[in-house]
Amino acid sequence: MNDIKYDDRHTCDMMTIIDGGCRKNMRYPVEETAARHERIVKEASRLFRERGFENVSVAEVMKAAGLTHGAFYAHFRSKEELQAAAVAYGQELSLGRLQRSKKKSDGSFTDLYLSRWHRDNPGDGCTMAALAQEVARSTPELKAAFEQGLEDMLSAKGGDRKEAIFWTAALIGGVVLARAVQYHRLSEEILKSVRQKLS
Numbered sequence: 001m002n003d004i005k006y007d008d009r010h011t012c013d014m015m016t017i018i019d020g021g022c023r024k025n026m027r028y029p030v031e032e033t034a035a036r037h038e039r040i041v042k043e044a045s046r047l048f049r050e051r052g053f054e055n056v057s058v059a060e061v062m063k064a065a066g067l068t069h070g071a072f073y074a075h076f077r078s079k080e081e082l083q084a085a086a087v088a089y090g091q092e093l094s095l096g097r098l099q100r101s102k103k104k105s106d107g108s109f110t111d112l113y114l115s116r117w118h119r120d121n122p123g124d125g126c127t128m129a130a131l132a133q134e135v136a137r138s139t140p141e142l143k144a145a146f147e148q149g150l151e152d153m154l155s156a157k158g159g160d161r162k163e164a165i166f167w168t169a170a171l172i173g174g175v176v177l178a179r180a181v182q183y184h185r186l187s188e189e190i191l192k193s194v195r196q197k198l199s
């Protein structure tokens with residue numbers, strides 16, 4: 001029992017039971033609340049990319065963030081709302097990687113994206129490659145978050161929009177196929193072929 005973590009929501013709930021209220025001085029500062037919120041979104045994004053929406057519970061996300069399950073509802077109304085925030089967060093990470101790689105002008109983003117490392121580490125990789133199929137069967141809100149991230153990527157790629165769409169689709173499709181096949185040699189062949197065509 002000593003390793004149980006208590007947060008403001010849990011404490012307020014207990015005080016409501018004990019003395020009928022939650023003292024205002026028990027609340028966390030705005031900065032700390034924002035930091036907790038970001039930690040929840042960050043861990044959810046990683047876990048969702050790694051295992052998918054259905055295979056990750058709210059309790060697992062909160063445990064990974066170092067918070068109790070009850071604290072979730074102080075930040076989000078539902079798991080679906082968290083999913084949209086996690087997708088947006090993950091796509092911001094990918095956008096940042098693309099923007100940094102453009103400064104190098106050496107094709108490093110394409111090489112990294114179509115690498116063994118990215119194929120084998122979806123939790124640290126691109127949200128679109130990890131979750132596009134699940135988003136396709138989800139809510140309009142989640143699709144909107146995904147679509148905004150895609151538009152940001154296309155804008156960051158620059159140049160002709162049709163070429164940017166083709167490039168993005170080739171990257172995502174290459175990783176999705178490489179992860180889906182069980183024959184290692186075929187998986188490597190897929191990554192190498194798409195990488196060569198885009199280089």
